[in-house]
Amino acid sequence: xxxxxxxxxxxxxxxxxxxxxxxxxxxxxxxxxxxxxxxxxxxxxxxxxxxxxxxxxxxxxxxxxxxxxxxxxxxxxxxxxxxxxxxxxxxxxxxxxxxxxxxxxxxxxxxxxxxxxxxxxxxxxxxxxxxxxxxxxxxxxxxxxxxxxxxxxxxxxxxxxxxxxxxxxxxxxxxxxxxxxxxxxxxxxxxxxxxxxxxxxxxxxxxxxxxxxxxxxxxxxxxxxxxxxxxxxxxxxxxxxxxxxxxxxxxxxxxxxxxxxxxxxxxxxxxxxxxxxxxxxxxxxxxxxxxxxxxxxxxxxxxxxxxxxxxxxx
Amino acid sequence: xxxxxxxxxxxxxxxxxxxxxxxxxxxxxxxxxxxxxxxxxxxxxxxxxxxxxxxxxxxxxxxxxxxxxxxxxxxxxxxxxxxxxxxxxxxxxxxxxxxxxxxxxxxxxxxxxxxxxxxxxxxxxxxxxxxxxxxxxxxxxxxxxxxxxxxxxxxxxxxxxxxxxxxxxxxxxxxxxxxxxxxxxxxxxxxxxxxxxxxxxxxxxxxxxxxxxxxxxxxxxxxxxxxxxxxxxxxxxxxxxxxxxxxxxxxxxxxxxxxxxxxxxxxxxxxxxxxxxxxxxxxxxxxxxxxxxxxxxxxxxxxxxxxxxxxxxx
Numbered sequence: 001x002x003x004x005x006x007x008x009x010x011x012x013x014x015x016x017x018x019x020x021x022x023x024x025x026x027x028x029x030x031x032x033x034x035x036x037x038x039x040x041x042x043x044x045x046x047x048x049x050x051x052x053x054x055x056x057x058x059x060x061x062x063x064x065x066x067x068x069x070x071x072x073x074x075x076x077x078x079x080x081x082x083x084x085x086x087x088x089x090x091x092x093x094x095x096x097x098x099x100x101x102x103x104x105x106x107x108x109x110x111x112x113x114x115x116x117x118x119x120x121x122x123x124x125x126x127x128x129x130x131x132x133x134x135x136x137x138x139x140x141x142x143x144x145x146x147x148x149x150x151x152x153x154x155x156x157x158x159x160x161x162x163x164x165x166x167x168x169x170x171x172x173x174x175x176x177x178x179x180x181x182x183x184x185x186x187x188x189x190x191x192x193x194x195x196x197x198x199x200x201x202x203x204x205x206x207x208x209x210x211x212x213x214x215x216x217x218x219x220x221x222x223x224x225x226x227x228x229x230x231x232x233x234x235x236x237x238x239x240x241x242x243x244x245x246x247x248x249x250x251x252x253x254x255x256x257x258x259x260x261x262x263x264x265x266x267x268x269x270x271x272x273x274x275x276x277x278x279x280x281x282x283x284x285x286x287x288x289x290x291x292x293x294x295x296x297x298x299x300x301x302x303x304x305x306x307x308x309x310x311x312x313x314x
Numbered sequence: 315x316x317x318x319x320x321x322x323x324x325x326x327x328x329x330x331x332x333x334x335x336x337x338x339x340x341x342x343x344x345x346x347x348x349x350x351x352x353x354x355x356x357x358x359x360x361x362x363x364x365x366x367x368x369x370x371x372x373x374x375x376x377x378x379x380x381x382x383x384x385x386x387x388x389x390x391x392x393x394x395x396x397x398x399x400x401x402x403x404x405x406x407x408x409x410x411x412x413x414x415x416x417x418x419x420x421x422x423x424x425x426x427x428x429x430x431x432x433x434x435x436x437x438x439x440x441x442x443x444x445x446x447x448x449x450x451x452x453x454x455x456x457x458x459x460x461x462x463x464x465x466x467x468x469x470x471x472x473x474x475x476x477x478x479x480x481x482x483x484x485x486x487x488x489x490x491x492x493x494x495x496x497x498x499x500x501x502x503x504x505x506x507x508x509x510x511x512x513x514x515x516x517x518x519x520x521x522x523x524x525x526x527x528x529x530x531x532x533x534x535x536x537x538x539x540x541x542x543x544x545x546x547x548x549x550x551x552x553x554x555x556x557x558x559x560x561x562x563x564x565x566x567x568x569x570x571x572x573x574x575x576x577x578x579x580x581x582x583x584x585x586x587x588x589x590x591x592x593x594x595x596x597x598x599x600x601x602x603x604x605x606x607x608x609x610x611x612x613x614x615x616x617x618x619x620x621x622x623x624x625x626x627x628x
Contacts, residue, residue, distance in 0.1 A: 157620030187618045189580035190539050217618070218573040218611035219580075222535040225504050229543070259532040266503035266533075297532035304501045304531070306471030 003270035007234045009210070010036055010257055011045040012285075013064065014079055016242030017057050018048065020292070026060040028288045030067040035284045036239060037071045039277035041257070044068055045077040045098065045236065049085035065092040079146070081112055086126040090133060090141055097130075098146040098180070099123045101171065103164045104153035107184070111148070120170045127175030144178040145171035146212070150196065152187030161196055168200045168208075178207045182236075183223065186216025186253070190226035197227050210234035213255050215241060215295060220255035221263055228264075235260060239278075240285050241295025256296025258282050262303070275303055317584035321548045323524070324350055324571055325359040326599075327378065328393055330556030331371050332362065334606070340374040342602045344381040349598045350553060351385045353591035355571070358382055359391040359412065359550070363399035379406040393460070395426055400440040404447060404455055411444075412460040412494070413437050415485065417478045418467035421498075425462075434484045441489030458492045459485035460526070464510065466501030475510055482514045482522075492521045496550075497537065500530025500567070504540035511541050524548035527569050529555060529609060534569035535577055542578075549574060553592075554599050555609025570610025572596050576617070589617055 013032065017024055024032075033044060046068045047061035061078065068074050077096040080086040089097050101119040102108035108116050123145055133139035150164045168179045181200060183193070193211075200208050211232050213223040224235055238254035261273045275298075282299045286292075327346065331338055338346075347358060360382045361375035375392065382388050392408040394400040403411050415433040416422035422430050437459055447453035464478050482493045495514060497507070507525075514522050525546050527537040538549055552568035575587045589612075596613045600606075 152618055152620065154619060157618070186615065189577060191581035216611065216615045217576060218535060218570070219577055221532060222539045222577060225536045225539055256532070262531060263503060263533050263536060267505035297530065301500065301530045304466055304471070305468060306466065 003268055005233065006228070006264050006269040006271055007043060008041060008257060008261060008264075008271055008273065009043040009045055009077060009234065009236045010041050010239060011077075011212070011236045011254060012238035012240070012242045012257070014045040014048050014058075015236070015254055016238040016240075018055060019243060020057065020289070022289075023057050023059075024288065026063050026067070029060070029064050032239070032281070032285055032288060033064075033068050033074075034071065035281035036257075036278065037074060039275075039281050040271070040273040041278070042073050042272070043075045043077060045079060048079035048081075049089040049092070050081060062088070062092040065094065069093055077144075080126075082122055083125045083129060087129060090130065090139060094141050096142045096144055097126070098144045099126055099176070100146045100148055101167065102149050102153075103147050103167050104149040104156050104159045106156035107149045107153045110155060116167060120167070120174050123171060123176060124174035131175070142177045143175070144180050144210075145174075145176040146180050146182055147171070148182045148184040150181040150188075151183040151192055152185065154185045154187075161199065164196060165199050165203065169203050172204060172207060176207075178209060179204050180208070180210045180212060180236075182212035183214055184212075186214035186220070188213060188223050189219055190222050193223050193226045194230055197230055197232065201230075210236065212236040214243065215253045215255050220253075221259060224255060224260060224263070237261075240282050240299070242285070242289075242292070253295045256294075256298075259296045259298050262298045266304075266307070275307070279303075317582055319547065320542070320578050320583040320585050321357060322355060322571060322575060322578075322585055322587065323357040323359055323391060323548065323550045324355050324553060325391075325526070325550045325568060326552035326554070326556045326571070328359045328362050328372075329550070329568055330552040330554075332369060333557060334371065334603070337371050337373075338602065340377050340381070343374070343378050346553070346595070346599055346602060347378075347382050347388075348385065349595035350571075350592065351388060353589075353595050354585070354587040355592070356387050356586070357389045357391060359393060362393035362395075363402040363406070364395060376402070376406040379408065383407055391458075394440075396436055397439045397443060401443060404444065404453060408455050410456045410458055411440070412458045413440055413490070414460045414462055415481065416463050416467075417461050417481055418463040418470050418473045420470035421463045421467045424469060430481060434481070434488050437485060437490060438488035445489070456491045457489070458494050458524075459488075459490040460494050460496055461485070462496045462498040464495040464502075465497040465506055466499065468499045468501075475513065478510060479513050479517065483517050486518060486521060490521075492523060493518050494522070494524045494526060494550075496526035497528055498526075500528035500534070502527060502537050503533055504536050507537045507540045508544055511544055511546065515544075524550065526550035528557065529567045529569050534567075535573060538569060538574060538577070551575075554596050554613070556599075556603075556606075567609045570608075570612075573610045573612050576612045580618075580621070589621070593617075
């Protein structure tokens with residue numbers, strides 16, 4: 001019996017590192033990438049293309065992308081908040097470019113300094129620029145609209161589901177190849193994620209494939225399970241549960257890559273990941289960030305005694 | 315629309331405390347009970363009736379049960395490993411008596427110092443003693459067979475599902491009113507729990523109602539969600555995620571009561587619990603156990619901004 005494949009996108013190099021005060025040297029970022037690649041992870045959200053004065057952590061975005069590209073079979077996701085960043089991300093060679101938009105108007109103004117409508121217009125400009133590059137030949141970058149605060153927001157609280165659905169629709173009309181929903185601040189619960197995923201799936205179909213949950217309030221893996229049950233097969237996660245949102249106070253901790261991979265493999269899905277090697281990568285990360293609290297449980301508790309190693313794709 | 319009720323049984327006073335080296339004074343146990351009762355929790359696994367020389371933490375079991383009984387509406391679960399303990403538990407006034415049996419033969423010998431067959435015989439003796447007391451008048455104690463290591467064991471590794479099903483069947487034949495399945499060491503995954511709950515449900519029907527999951531490897535709440543989806547409506551949990559099994563190395567952390575209650579309330583279930591007051595109880599527990607690592611996330615992260623307080627039953 002063939003196992004059902006599930007893809008994990010490691011977003012720690014972007015979502016995890018962006019909240020840290022200290023800048024991780026480029027060489028360390030590449031060691032992290034290589035260690036996880038050795039464990040079988042082959043999709044990385046490797047960097048965001050933002051002005052270095054706003055986020056010094058990402059000043060080496062193009063170098064990190066180039067380094068990641070040197071690893072066999074790696075697919076590179078990057079993030080850019082606007083057209084200028086997007087052009088740099090395309091030039092650097094992104095397989096997937098994520099444009100973040102906030103479903104919460106309050107969070108949108110605070111985080112991206114744009115209204116939601118302005119964000120959609122920027123997304124449309126980015127899609128047109130990509131299409132133009134594609135016609136000139138060469139550019140095959142997929143553009144994902146990453147809808148953040150889709151399940152609530154620390155600034156405005158509740159985010160009406162109708163507004164999330166409308167924003168997803170507007171993103172697809174603006175030319176995005178995909179939409180993704182993110183629980184940026186860890187407010188989501190399993191009933192809510194099933195409800196909203198089903199609604200957005202109705203308008204987006206196969207153009208909704210991935211989930212991005214934070215474990216701030218402990219429900220990260222339960223939320224992954226909730227959408228796994230309704231057919232979602234792509235998840236963002238961060239090694240050691242590193243992450244959060246600098247503009248959403250208290251919002252720390254993506255779902256830990258190693259715990260998610262353990263859950264999926266234990267359930268019989270094929271992640272292509274060797275869990276022992278992934279735990280080794282988590283230990284490397286701990287040495288690269290001394291004093292940093294890492295989340296996730298499997299690295300400390302160890303794999304179950306009878307747990308079988310899964311085959312590595314790489 | 316009436317909300318679907320879900321019951322949480324606070325097991326921290328038994329499963330949580332039993333792994334600690336220090337003995338919590340009776341007065342502190344009662345303060346903990348009262349604080350959680352104030353939050354709307356009304357089922358407590360309050361103590362285990364074991365020889366005080368083996369577990370000094372439980373030497374005050376009868377006093378704790380008497381103290382709990384003084385709180386209005388409280389339903390008291392206790393645990394006893396054998397007939398002698400069971401008689402003390404019945405005499406103390408237990409509404410529910412849990413007899414633990416290990417699905418893993420290796421864990422059974424190490425933990426209860428009995429084979430599984432001997433455990434079932436002991437259960438039968440306890441059920442007969444209860445029935446006799448019932449005929450003499452008065453005793454209405456329900457007897458639950460608590461099947462531990464039902465999803466794996468740190469000593470023997472995998473526990474065959476067929477053996478768990480057969481043990482559940484034997485417990486019901488021995489006279490147990492209910493069976494419950496416990497992931498004592500945090501090995502379970504959502505696919506496995508759904509599979510095994512469905513199988514045991516086939517033979518037990520309504521006599522299987524509750525779940526006991528540990529969060530040792532981070533899947534505690536995902537496992538709760540997995541069985542919630544197939545109709546389970548009663549969960550063991552421990553305030554602050556305190557707990558584990560002294561005979562299963564590395565097995566620390568029941569599902570945290572406050573995180574589970576948050577998940578259930580967020581999903582629209584009625585737990586009868588006031589989450590703000592439950593978090594206050596968690597803070598009290600932290601002061602009662604200085605230096606003790608508590609698990610769970612919601613107490614640190616805080617409730618979502620728009621989260622509505624649920625009505626308290628008590």
